[in-house]
Amino acid sequence: MRRNHPLNRLICQVLAASALSFGATAQVIKPMPTGEMILNLKKLNVLGSAMYIAAHPDDENTIMLSWLAKERKVRTSYLSITRGDGGQNLIGPEQAELMGLIRTQELLAARSIDGPEQYFTRANDFGFSKTTEETLQIWGKDAVLGDVVWRIRNLRPDVIICRFPPDARAGHGNHSASAALAEEAFAAAADPTKFPEQLKFVKPWQAKRIVWNTFNFGTVAQTQKPAEKDFIQVDIGVYNPLLGKSYNEIAAESRSQHKSQGFGVPRGRGARPEYLVHKAGEKATKDAFDGVDITWSRVKGSEGIQDLINEAVSKFNPEKPETIVPILVKAYQKIEGIQDEYWKTQKKKELESLIVACSGLYFEANPNEFSSVRGEKVNVALSYIKRSDANVSLKKVHLTGFEKDTTLTQSLGNNELNRITFPVTIPANQPLTQPYWLAEKKRGKGMYRVDDASIIGLPEKPADLQAELTFTIEGKDFTFKTPVIYKYTDEVRGELYRTYEIRPEVTANIADKVYVFADNQPKEVEVTLKANKADARGSVALEVPKGWKVDPTTTIFQFSNKYQEQKVVFKVSPADITHASASEATFRAVVTTPSGTSDKGLLTVAYDHIPPQTLFPVAEAKIVKLDIKKKGNNIGYIMGAGDEVAAALRQIGYKVTMLGEKELDEDLSKYDAIVVGVRAYNTEPRLKFYQKKLMEYVQNGGNMVVQYQVNNNLQKIDGGLGPYDFKLSRDRVTVEEAEIRFLKPEHPILNAPNKITSKDFDGWIQERGLYFSNEWDGKYETIISSNDPNEKPADGGLLYAKYGKGNYIFTGYAFFRQLPAGVSGAYRLFANLISVGK
Numbered sequence: 092m093r094r095n096h097p098l099n100r101l102i103c104q105v106l107a108a109s110a111l112s113f114g115a116t117a118q119v120i121k122p123m124p125t126g127e128m129i130l131n132l133k134k135l136n137v138l139g140s141a142m143y144i145a146a147h148p149d150d151e152n153t154i155m156l157s158w159l160a161k162e163r164k165v166r167t168s169y170l171s172i173t174r175g176d177g178g179q180n181l182i183g184p185e186q187a188e189l190m191g192l193i194r195t196q197e198l199l200a201a202r203s204i205d206g207p208e209q210y211f212t213r214a215n216d217f218g219f220s221k222t223t224e225e226t227l228q229i230w231g232k233d234a235v236l237g238d239v240v241w242r243i244r245n246l247r248p249d250v251i252i253c254r255f256p257p258d259a260r261a262g263h264g265n266h267s268a269s270a271a272l273a274e275e276a277f278a279a280a281a282d283p284t285k286f287p288e289q290l291k292f293v294k295p296w297q298a299k300r301i302v303w304n305t306f307n308f309g310t311v312a313q314t315q316k317p318a319e320k321d322f323i324q325v326d327i328g329v330y331n332p333l334l335g336k337s338y339n340e341i342a343a344e345s346r347s348q349h350k351s352q353g354f355g356v357p358r359g360r361g362a363r364p365e366y367l368v369h370k371a372g373e374k375a376t377k378d379a380f381d382g383v384d385i386t387w388s389r390v391k392g393s394e395g396i397q398d399l400i401n402e403a404v405s406k407f408n409p410e411k412p413e414t415i416v417p418i419l420v421k422a423y424q425k426i427e428g429i430q431d432e433y434w435k436t437q438k439k440k441e442l443e444s445l446i447v448a449c450s451g452l453y454f455e456a457n458p459n460e461f462s463s464v465r466g467e468k469v470n471v472a473l474s475y476i477k478r479s480d481a482n483v484s485l486k487k488v489h490l491t492g493f494e495k496d497t498t499l500t501q502s503l504g505n506n507e508l509n510r511i512t513f514p515v516t517i518p519a520n521q522p523l524t525q526p527y528w529l530a531e532k533k534r535g536k537g538m539y540r541v542d543d544a545s546i547i548g549l550p551e552k553p554a555d556l557q558a559e560l561t562f563t564i565e566g567k568d569f570t571f572k573t574p575v576i577y578k579y580t581d582e583v584r585g586e587l588y589r590t591y592e593i594r595p596e597v598t599a600n601i602a603d604k605v606y607v608f609a610d611n612q613p614k615e616v617e618v619t620l621k622a623n624k625a626d627a628r629g630s631v632a633l634e635v636p637k638g639w640k641v642d643p644t645t646t647i648f649q650f651s652n653k654y655q656e657q658k659v660v661f662k663v664s665p666a667d668i669t670h671a672s673a674s675e676a677t678f679r680a681v682v683t684t685p686s687g688t689s690d691k692g693l694l695t696v697a698y699d700h701i702p703p704q705t706l707f708p709v710a711e712a713k714i715v716k717l718d719i720k721k722k723g724n725n726i727g728y729i730m731g732a733g734d735e736v737a738a739a740l741r742q743i744g745y746k747v748t749m750l751g752e753k754e755l756d757e758d759l760s761k762y763d764a765i766v767v768g769v770r771a772y773n774t775e776p777r778l779k780f781y782q783k784k785l786m787e788y789v790q791n792g793g794n795m796v797v798q799y800q801v802n803n804n805l806q807k808i809d810g811g812l813g814p815y816d817f818k819l820s821r822d823r824v825t826v827e828e829a830e831i832r833f834l835k836p837e838h839p840i841l842n843a844p845n846k847i848t849s850k851d852f853d854g855w856i857q858e859r860g861l862y863f864s865n866e867w868d869g870k871y872e873t874i875i876s877s878n879d880p881n882e883k884p885a886d887g888g889l890l891y892a893k894y895g896k897g898n899y900i901f902t903g904y905a906f907f908r909q910l911p912a913g914v915s916g917a918y919r920l921f922a923n924l925i926s927v928g929k
Contacts (some may be wrong), residue, residue: 139250
């Protein structure tokens with residue numbers, strides 16, 4: 092597996108880059124209030140580093156992180172082993188890699204508040220796991236361990252802090268695995284025989300110690316001392332007068348960025364004791380950094396640097412911060428002379444940020460459109476201003492990626508806005524702009540494929556197209572980078588930024604992810620073409636499996652305007668129903684233009700709390716050819732936290748009506764079944780007022796199918812979720828291949844209108860089910876049972892009760908994942924749930 096951790100020459104470019112880069116792909120210079128200036132000045136004299144390690148976004152202790160970064164002033168990083176791809180989305184339908192994309196941006200928003208740097212490994216969050224062993228087997232232990240070692244060797248933490256213990260107390264196999272990896276990487280990072288290919292670019296690194304930041308599982312207050320003997324206590328609830336907030340308050344703002352997980356929290360105040368349990372290395376007795384020299388004396392040749400920084404602190408004038416710029420430049424020149432490349436690079440970067448802030452410099456590069464295609468001409472407007480009396484002049488501008496240079500000597504006046512517009516052409520070989528870890532298909536289930544080792548672990552790939560500005564400040568040249576980034580104004584939210592995107596000439600989006608063929612009748616497949624340049628022309632065709640037919644074979648298109656769209660419809664006829672190999676397959680849309688062919692779609696994930704995220708997945712859809720029968724036609728669907736079950740039901744011929752308040756107030760008897768979406772009783776506060784009417788609907792002959800709900804924030808409903816009482820639990824079956832046992836083989840749910848067999852549970856993804864019931868009234872029947880290895884049977888994943896003339900079903904089985912993924916057996920079983928009693 093170590094051979095799959097390639098390191099190339101680009102790493103040298105990343106590690107050696109001395110130019111300060113503002114933003115990544117969708118950020119600009121962040122203002123630095125004077126309180127933060129003073130804090131960051133003092134931080135220049137602190138040469139310590141801490142790394143916090145956990146499994147997912149939102150696992151991190153944001154109070155601890157903000158305390159380390161802003162109170163202890165050490166370089167702080169959070170290494171999240173995954174991007175949270177397996178999380179459950181409370182704000183929309185995105186799942187899997189799109190969920191990870193959202194949570195990556197939420198983590199970056201959190202870090203912009205609490206201060207640390209954010210990193211990842213390539214590991215995929217494949218869903219809930221109950222054991223460390225299963226997690227490491229799926230991830231590929233060597234590969235993910237190599238990623239952790241790589242980050243430790245790059246960041247050189249003095250102290251490594253784990254959020255979880257490496258055992259069952261962690262409550263999740265991903266959690267315990269993160270701690271197990273951290274403890275092994277603590278030793279491996281210092282061992283030159285481990286991952287030796289990394290040593291061309293980094294050196295072995297031995298952290299002083301690794302500790303576990305304990306917490307009381309299931310409680311809010313963290314005052315209980317750990318059972319372990321070797322621990323130290325720290326108070327992280329300190330108030331910082333420079334920031335006007337305590338670290339509890341900062342952390343609450345940070346944690347509340349995890350909106351897709353519903354993790355908004357109130358601002359806490361007051362003392363906050365935390366405990367750090369010793370795991371390995373030298374034991375600490377009083378302080379996490381016991382025995383670590385975190386002053387300039389740890390670096391040879393650093394004499395005089397601390398005195399210069401102290402002078403800058405003492406002479407800092409919050410009303411005229413530019414007065415200390417000459418001192419900062421002298422400190423910068425001194426730091427250039429030290430031999431420790433790690434601290435030289437880090438402290439130069441910190442100083443550059445302060446020099447920019449104290450000088451009142453602001454600069455950005457904005458294209459006139461938010462996207463372009465290869466070979467297209469675009470105007471990039473470079474704006475820059477100096478809002479102080481600092482001695483600054485602009486010497487040179489270079490647009491990387493465009494190979495455009497402008498040499499000039501321009502003295503900058505105080506508060507005079509300057510603007511230069513560069514007409515440039517996008518290079519013909521410019522890569523498409525999309526999240527780097529999603530550019531290629533995953534390497535198996537457990538790891539994302541990233542071939543460029545220089546960016547492994549970064550939250551985002553640095554922008555390919557950037558502006559480099561060389562300023563002369565107090566006689567010293569500094570080169571700063573800023574991404575070419577699109578700026579626009581929203582009428583409600585004001586000024587906003589989004590990544591400048593390089594797109595395919597024409598993209599093709601297939602209307603549905605899955606097309607279900609229950610017979611040999613053709614289906615219409617709608618493809619939306621989008622021109623990403625003016626005067627785009629060509630043709631589009633569907634490539635289908637052998638034996639399938641498409642009419643027409645090719646459709647010609649021509650667009651006059653950029654961003655123009657056109658819908659084209661193909662009629663797809665299935666192969667003969669007996670053609671077993673065609674039972675499950677994929678087809679894709681292929682666009683041909685004078686520039687070549689492309690099979691890329693266009694997908695933008697947009698929410699108000701994160702910048703728009705665009706990717707270009709393969710324009711493909713899954714074909715499911717199955718023998719399925721159904722009864723009834725009209726389905727009412729109550730949307731919960733967001734899923735795509737309703738679209739899947741339409742694929743098998745149901746007429747689906749989304750039920751809002753207006754529809755729920757109407758006569759419900761016209762629906763053959765009502766389906767309640769995942770977490771609807773958690774996220775739709777008015778649903779409880781319709782519960783009585785829904786139960787009357789069942790009693791009068793209706794079918795009601797309720798998908799999984801959770802106890803947290805569950806609405807209090809008189810009589811409970813169903814006609815008879817049942818309790819929700821956290822019981823789940825995480826192994827998607829787990830055996831399914833039929834408790835009542837003759838029950839109608841397993842026999843009509845489709846005969847359900849064990850084969851219908853083949854090919855399930857991520858999990859069997861979650862949040863099963865563990866207690867239920869005797870009037871409910873249990874139909875199927877399953878369990879993870881070495882666990883007792885979980886019978887409460889599918890409860891059925893006859894109520895009056897109708898039927899009520901609760902199911903924790905994960906149809907919300909299976910149906911959009913085109914799992915054929917899941918369609919057949921769900922059709923039976925809807926049809927029971929018909």
